[in-house]
Amino acid sequence: MSGFSTEWLALREPVDHRSRSLALQSRLLDALARRPGAQQGRALRVLDLGCGAGSNLRALAPVLTGEQHWTLVDHDPALLLAARETMVRWASAVVDDGQPLVIDKDGRRIAITFLQCDLARELDSLLASKPDLVTAAALFDLVSADWIGRFCERVESIFYTVLTYSGSEHWSPAHAADADVLRAFHAHQLTDKGFGVAAGPGATQLMHDRFTALGFVVEQAPSPWILGPEDKSLMQALCSGSARAVAETGMVPEAELSSWLSAHRQALRCEIGHWDLLAVPPGLRAD
Numbered sequence: 001m002s003g004f005s006t007e008w009l010a011l012r013e014p015v016d017h018r019s020r021s022l023a024l025q026s027r028l029l030d031a032l033a034r035r036p037g038a039q040q041g042r043a044l045r046v047l048d049l050g051c052g053a054g055s056n057l058r059a060l061a062p063v064l065t066g067e068q069h070w071t072l073v074d075h076d077p078a079l080l081l082a083a084r085e086t087m088v089r090w091a092s093a094v095v096d097d098g099q100p101l102v103i104d105k106d107g108r109r110i111a112i113t114f115l116q117c118d119l120a121r122e123l124d125s126l127l128a129s130k131p132d133l134v135t136a137a138a139l140f141d142l143v144s145a146d147w148i149g150r151f152c153e154r155v156e157s158i159f160y161t162v163l164t165y166s167g168s169e170h171w172s173p174a175h176a177a178d179a180d181v182l183r184a185f186h187a188h189q190l191t192d193k194g195f196g197v198a199a200g201p202g203a204t205q206l207m208h209d210r211f212t213a214l215g216f217v218v219e220q221a222p223s224p225w226i227l228g229p230e231d232k233s234l235m236q237a238l239c240s241g242s243a244r245a246v247a248e249t250g251m252v253p254e255a256e257l258s259s260w261l262s263a264h265r266q267a268l269r270c271e272i273g274h275w276d277l278l279a280v281p282p283g284l285r286a287d
């Protein structure tokens with residue numbers, strides 16, 4: 001199973017939402033306005049990969065116009081259940097409590113199908129539904145370079161992914177072990193997360209190159225977490241999680257890692273780099 005707890009996802013959700021690049025989001029809206037059926041008011045079909053508890057929908061659906069049909073995909077049934085429950089609480093009103101769940105959110109009608117599926121094995125059948133938009137948040141550093149290659153070749157729609165880890169981290173105050181810990185964390189990033197050797201911080205460049213070679217118009221923008229004293233719980237959970245990952249590598253002596261962790265549990269500020277990326281297929285280019 002994924003190991004992503006609902007508590008961790010809930011903690012990061014508000015920070016994820018404020019960190020997303022608004023400039024790139026507005027480029028996405030421009031591209032969606034050119035999709036087939038947009039002028040006729042056809043409902044927008046969105047596929048959200050690795051949806052977790054549904055944070056990506058809650059960030060994006062409020063800025064999309066017209067009726068929306070979302071398919072939320074994850075392999076973890078507990079997260080899919082949490083996604084459904086959270087969506088019911090988030091809705092202005094529940095229109096139909098079935099499958100799909102149909103909600104009203106501030107006058108927008110959103111139908112949501114929750115689908116348990118392993119992306120490592122069932123990608124083709126998912127993409128066969130030919131959604132208007134394929135999206136994901138905080139997923140692509142987990143997948144492998146091979147999987148990214150296959151994914152890019154199969155996607156025919158607009159693709160928009162946010163908050164892919166970039167590999168850059170700055171903690172304040174700094175600690176003497178920062179560079180060693182980051183090196184070990186990057187080594188852990190490359191371990192198999194269910195898709196083969198993970199792409200980790202190299203994922204965005206791989207997507208960029210692959211989609212560009214396929215004729216897509218590709219843009220990317222930074223979406224760093226900039227955390228301060230008001231984000232203390234997230235910073236503490238973050239450095240504890242990083243220390244656990246680093247300990248698994250055995251690359252940093254225990255005493256050094258423990259000193260790093262206790263220092264950063266009191267950190268005043270930290271910046272974690274991410275990238276957002278938009279890829280628009282050749283048929284929907286603006287020119």
Ligand SMILES: C[S@@+](CC[C@H](N)C(=O)[O-])C[C@H]1O[C@@H](n2cnc3c(N)ncnc32)[C@H](O)[C@@H]1O
Binds near residue numbers: 053079119136138
């Ligand atoms: C970092 S979490 C991000 C969750 C959510 N997108 C968000 O932004 O809060 C990564 C998600 O990918 C899911 N995931 C990982 N491997 C998967 C797989 N093989 N198939 C489907 N989902 C997977 C995890 O269960 C988890 O929900």
